[in-house]
Amino acid sequence: MEIVLSAAIGILAASGAWLLMRPRTFQVIVGLCLLSYAVNLFIFAMGRLTVGAPAIMPKGGFVNPDAYADPIPQALVLTAIVISFATTALFLVVMIASRGFSGTDHVDGQERNL
Amino acid sequence: MAEPNLILLLVLLPFAGSVIAATMPTGARNGTAWLSGLIMFAGLLILAAVHRPVAEGEVLRYAISWVPSLGLDLVFRLDGFAWLFVTLVLGIGVLVVLYARYYLAKSDPSPKFFASILAFAGAMVGLLTSGNLIMLVVFWELTSLISFLLIGYWQRSPAARDGARMALVVTAAGGLCLLAAMLLLGQIAGTYDLDGVLAEGSQIRSHPLYGVTLALFLIAAFTKSAQVPFHFWLPNAMAAPTPVSAFLHSATMVKAGVFLLVRFSPALGGTEAWFFTVTGIGMATLLFGAVIALFRHDLKGLLAYSTISHLGLITALAGIGSNGAIVAAIFHIANHAVFKASLFMAAGIIDHETGTRDMRRLSGLIRLMPATGSLAIVAAFAMAGVPLLNGFLSKEMFFAEAVEWHNGTWLDDSLPYIATLASVFSVAYSMRFIMTVFFGPPPVDLPKTPHEPVTWMRRPVELLVLICLVVGIIPGLTLGPTLNMAARSVLGADMPYYSVAVWHGFNTPLIMSLIAMVLGAGLYLVFARAIQNGPEGPPLVHRIQAQRFYERVMLVATWTGPRRLLRLVGPDRLQPQLRLIVLLAIAGTVYMMWGSAGTPPRLGPTELNPGFLVMWIVGASCAIAAAWQAKYHRFAALVLLGGAGLVTCLTFAWFSAPDLAVTQLLVEIVTTVLLLLGLRWLPKRLAEIPGDQLRAARIRRGRDLVIALVFGAAMSAIAFMVMTRPQLATVGDWFLRNAYSEGGGTNVVNVILVDFRAFDTFGEITVLVIVALSVFALLRRFRPATESAGPPEQQVAPEARPLSDYMMVPAVIMQWMFPVMIVLSAYLFLRGHDLPGGGFSAGVTLAIAFLLQYLATHVRLVESQLTVLPARWMGFGLLTAGGTGIGSWVFGYPFLTAHAQYVNLPLIGEVPAATAMIFDLGVFGVVVGATILMLIAIAHQSLRSARTRAHDEAPAREQEEAA
Known part of the structure; x- marks a missing residue:
């Protein structure tokens, strides 16, 4: 499982990073989304992989922390998901405003000189 | 013992006078001059008063402990040498003030002049009486700064500006060297106290860093005292008013350098x-x-x-x-x-x-x-x-x-x-x-x-x-x-x-x-006649000037160099910067792995589930295909992106993170809608972009591909390394143990968000509100590109159906789903504290419910039936969340302390009633409001451009009708 997940993180990150360095705004926004998947999974994986033991506690009594998934990366990623949506929205607006303003969808607001 | 206080007064008086002079009216030549003269004269009186103990060889000290752990004390000391020097400064200062009163024209702003002169005198006195190395540097730089103001007094003259700047650059650069030298000296001697350092002469001279210290120290002294090759600023400073030259270049500024040399000669000489x-x-x-x-x-x-x-x-x-x-x-x-x-x-x-x-x-x-x-x-x-x-x-x-x-x-x-x-x-x-x-x-x-x-x-x-x-x-x-x-x-x-x-x-x-x-x-x-008729400088060598060198350095440092750097990494080109960031991330990852690659013991890899493998083959293909298609086939890329997102969501569910899975799924929906709304405003990509297949473009893509692959490999490697090492005890264990007893909830992730780390969440929802408002504000000035302004092609084509016929069946379902989704949202919210759910997911769910209504019918229709006030939702949310936090003050607890208990309601039974739930309600409100505001603001742009179109077409139609 670890190999598959780490490979998946790598592929998502590589695709995202490649798109991040592309000249079209839409490529960059898709790249950021892919990168945020990769990063969220990465942070999530820092809590190690646990199957079938979500962090839902019994009501009272002794709790063995080793028996449950680590809640901290989950809490971090949960807020990250929401915030990444917000930044995507902001970037999208900047993107379409820049396109309306400059007439091009190049990230620099002007086409590269050939 | 009044003497030590007198010394403090000696330093503070000129500064106080400077502040007073600066606030006097512009034409007050007499007033400011009298003030300055009297202040300096008062300084002289103080000096006369303390002359006897100083002459007997006593060193008067006034010390205020400031940051003793750093060796930073405010120590003023006055010995014979400083006494003579301060007398010189203030004595000549009085005469300069008198002279300047008659030298300055009525139109010159005299408060500025006398305030600067006083401040300069204060800085100089401070420098001379400093008993602490760091303080000495501060006053040293203060003299450089104020000399800048004095030399550039006639700021309308270019010569004055250039002279002032040159003096500042040279002497302040020297001051930085002095700071370094003093830090070294302080480290070598083990104290920043001047007397202590001067007593450690032999230790300093035999220290291996003596050479460096001496060099830095001498650069400082030589720049200030205009020694070759740093002399050139002094003649240029002659653009100053003559009283300034008389003050700075006789008794004060330039003498600070030789003062330093003489003062430290026992330690360094x-x-x-x-x-x-x-x-x-x-x-x-x-x-x-x-x-x-x-x-x-x-x-x-x-x-x-x-x-x-x-x-x-x-x-x-x-x-x-x-x-x-x-x-x-x-x-x-x-x-x-x-x-x-x-x-x-x-x-x-x-x-x-x-x-x-x-x-x-x-x-x-x-x-x-x-x-x-x-x-x-x-x-x-x-x-x-x-x-x-x-x-x-x-x-x-x-x-x-x-x-x-x-x-x-x-x-x-x-x-x-x-x-x-x-x-x-x-x-x-x-x-x-x-x-x-x-x-x-x-x-x-x-x-x-x-x-x-x-x-x-x-x-x-x-x-x-x-x-x-x-x-x-x-x-x-x-x-x-x-x-x-x-x-x-x-x-x-x-x-x-x-x-x-x-x-x-x-x-x-x-x-x-x-x-x-x-x-x-x-x-x-x-040679009198020859000199009189000759060039401004000795024969032959007058062309060689250190000033030229300075100007060249300044040109490179302030003009050509920065421009070259700007061209290289400047903000007008995004790609190099992003590339730099990715490269830095690679470097960081490799650095992190470097030290820990050998850390045993390893966890045995968990058994591979074939289903998981297949799932990620699909997910990875989606990601790669999205990267591949994002340039020319945006819609396809968007669909593929959604595929990768879904697999991510399933992974969360697989590895015991139901909260994440729910949130990811919901956010995935709104993100997709968001990007779909954005697609409309991007240029059509029917033809190939010019130059896309040129060799240069291919090389760029190839290089970026290599960088991206390295980045991905590094991420993979570090993720794998961490996952196969056992986890150490984290604060997470504490959260797990105490979520129920302290937070009153069994869903630990939710308890962390709304109780243990509620302050972070509060910050986060505030950010969400800020972003939503920014989006709204940005769109208010939005002007679409002309080619995107018209109605989309599908609507103008001859065979186009009327708008109301689109998606008829889904539209009906969506409308019927509205109440169901509201109930779902409430359900997710209410169970959040104990089971997967919570304010975030409930908020996004409700936002989607509204969104579906917009998708299903016409914007105008929705808004005529339904009043959504996103700003109020957000305001309500923030106030509720903040109010919950403040509420704990009433009970004498810190901000955002939560209280939890179970309430027994008739018929329903035991329900959780934690104050954290109210906080979660705030989160819910903010998420609903922010999401809706962003999406609807973007969606409304179509309406607006339709309106501008109607506005533009109206006059044309009128003209036609008139014709």
């Missing part, structure tokens, strides 16, 4: 490196300044280079460092201050009265202004070192040191010759000053008809010249004791009393003086 650098540079400057001064046509230029030369003399003496040399250095500091201040003032009077400073135009002024002329001539004689004047005495002492002191090196052997040669030039330029300005035929064609200045403008000069004479004739009775007091505080109490006398017999120094005077006069008389 006495080594061969010290002798060679300090004496060598000093002698070079002495000779260089004297030679150049002879060839300057500008009156103040001559005085400026003469100042440089005299500073070289003092520096050379500090380099020699013997008892006699230090006494001579201190003596010359005082003498030079007195005669140079009077000369600057005289030059200012001449400039003021004739309108020019060019010695080629000035002539025969003694007949027109006899009093000023006589004073200037006496002062110039003092500068030349003519007997019975103060300049002669210290120069004789310098000659004596040059001859007598021997360490047998070549530099030491050559000292008498260089000294005599420089003195020849010094006599020659003083002769030139006297002869060209005051003698010869009456001046013709001057801008103004010269006459004597107002009496009070001449008074300071008179007093200074009188001091030249008195000190020159009866030195032993006047300055002698003070000089010994000052020297003893530098050299130690065991220094023998040094008697200063006019007549030492017919000895070598006297012969050297006589030679210099005869040769100097001869030199001037022979």
Whole structure:
């Protein structure tokens, strides 16, 4: 499982990073989304992989922390998901405003000189 | 014991006066001048009051403990040397203030002038009385800063601006070196206390970092004292008003450098490196300044280079460092201050009265202004070192040191010759000053008809010249004791009393003086005409200027260099910057792995589930395909992106993170809708982008592909490494154990978000609100590109169906789903504290419910039936969340302390009732409001552009109808 997940993180990150360095705004926004998947999974994986033991506690009594998934990366990623949506929205607006303003969808607001 | 407080007062008075002066009205020449004069005079009175203990060899200290752990204390100390120096600063300060009162025109802003002068005096006094190394640097830089204001006083003149900037750059750069040197000194000596450092001389000199420390220290002293090759700022600073030059370049600014040399000579001096650098540079400057001064046509230029030369003399003496040399250095500091201040003032009077400073135009002024002329001539004689004047005495002492002191090196052997040669030039330029300005035929064609200045403008000069004479004739009775007091505080109490006398017999120094005077006069008389008609500088070498080098450096550092850097990584090109960020991320990842690659023990990999593998084959293909298609097939890329997102969501569910899975799924929906809304405003990609298949573009893509692959591989590697190492105990264990007992909930993730780390969440929802409002504000000014402004192609095509026919069946379902989704949202919210769900997911769910209504029908229709006020949702959310936090204050707990208990409701049974639920309600409100605001604001753009279209078309239609 670890190999598959780490490979998946790598592929998502590589695709995202490649798109991040592309000249079209839409490529960059898709790249950021892919990168945020990769990063969220990465942070999530820092809590190690646990199957079938979500962090839902019994009501009272002794709790063995080793028996449950680590809640901290989950809490971090949960807020990250929401915030990444917000930044995507902001970037999208900047993107379409820049396109309306400059007439091009190049990230620099002007086409590269050939 | 009032003395220590008096010292603090001595430093603070000028600064306080400066603040008062700065607030006085612009025209208050008299008021500001009186204020400044009185403040400086008060300083002199303080000095008189503390003279007795200081003369007895006591070091007065005033210490305030500030940051003792860093060795930072505010220590002011006053010993004999500082006493003499402060007296010089304030004494000449009073005279400069008096002079400036009459020098400044009515239109000059006098508060600015006098405030700066006072502040400068304060900084100077602070520097001289600093008992702590760091404090000394602060005051040192303060003098540089305020000198910038003073030199650039006439800020409308470009010369003043350039001169001020040059002085600031050179001296402040030196100040940075001084900071480094002082930090090193403090580290070596183990204390930042001045007395402590001075006592550690032998330890400092034998330390391996002595060389570096000395070099940095000397750069600081040399830049401030305008030693070669840093001298060039001083002549350029002559663009300042003359009172400023008289103050800065006689007693204060430039003397700070030699003060530093003399002050630290017990700690750093006495080594061969010290002798060679300090004496060598000093002698070079002495000779260089004297030679150049002879060839300057500008009156103040001559005085400026003469100042440089005299500073070289003092520096050379500090380099020699013997008892006699230090006494001579201190003596010359005082003498030079007195005669140079009077000369600057005289030059200012001449400039003021004739309108020019060019010695080629000035002539025969003694007949027109006899009093000023006589004073200037006496002062110039003092500068030349003519007997019975103060300049002669210290120069004789310098000659004596040059001859007598021997360490047998070549530099030491050559000292008498260089000294005599420089003195020849010094006599020659003083002769030139006297002869060209005051003698010869009456001046013709001057801008103004010269006459004597107002009496009070001449008074300071008179007093200074009188001091030249008195000190020159009866030195032993006047300055002698003070000089010994000052020297003893530098050299130690065991220094023998040094008697200063006019007549030492017919000895070598006297012969050297006589030679210099005869040769100097001869030199001037022979070459007078050639110099007068020649270029502004000595023959042949006047083209070589350190200033050019400075200008080149400044050009590179402030113009070409930054521009080149900007072109390279500048913000007008995004891609290189992002590339840099990715490369940095790779470097960071590799660095992190570097140290920990060998960490055993490893966890055995968990058993592979084939389903999971297949799932990620699909997910990875989606990601790669999205990356591949995002340029020309945006819609396909968007769908593929959604695929990758879904697999991510499933992964969360797989590995025991139901909350994440739910949130990810919901956010995935809104993100997709968001991007779909954005697609409409992007240019069509039907044809290939020009240049897309060129070799350069292929190379760029290839390079980025390599970078991306390395990045992905690094991420994979570090993720794998972490996942296969056992986890150490984290704070997460505590959360798991206490979520129920402390937070009153069983869903630990939710309890963390709304209780344990509620403050973070509060910050986060605030960010969400800010982003939503930014999106809204940005869109208010949105203007679509012209080609996107019209209705989309599908709507204008001839076979297009009416808008209401689109998605008929889904639309009905969506409308029917509205109440169901509201219930779902409420369900997710209510169970959140104990089971997967919570404010975030419930909020997004409700937002989607609204969104579906927009998708299902027409925007106008929805808004006519349904009033959504996103701003109020957000406001309600933030206020609720914040109010919950503040509510805990009422019960005497810190912000956002939660309380939890279960309430037994009839029929329903036991329900959780934690205050965290109210906080979660706030989160819910913010998420609903922010999401809806963003999406609807973007969706509304279609309406707006339709409206502008209608607006634009209306006049055209009217015209048609009219036709």
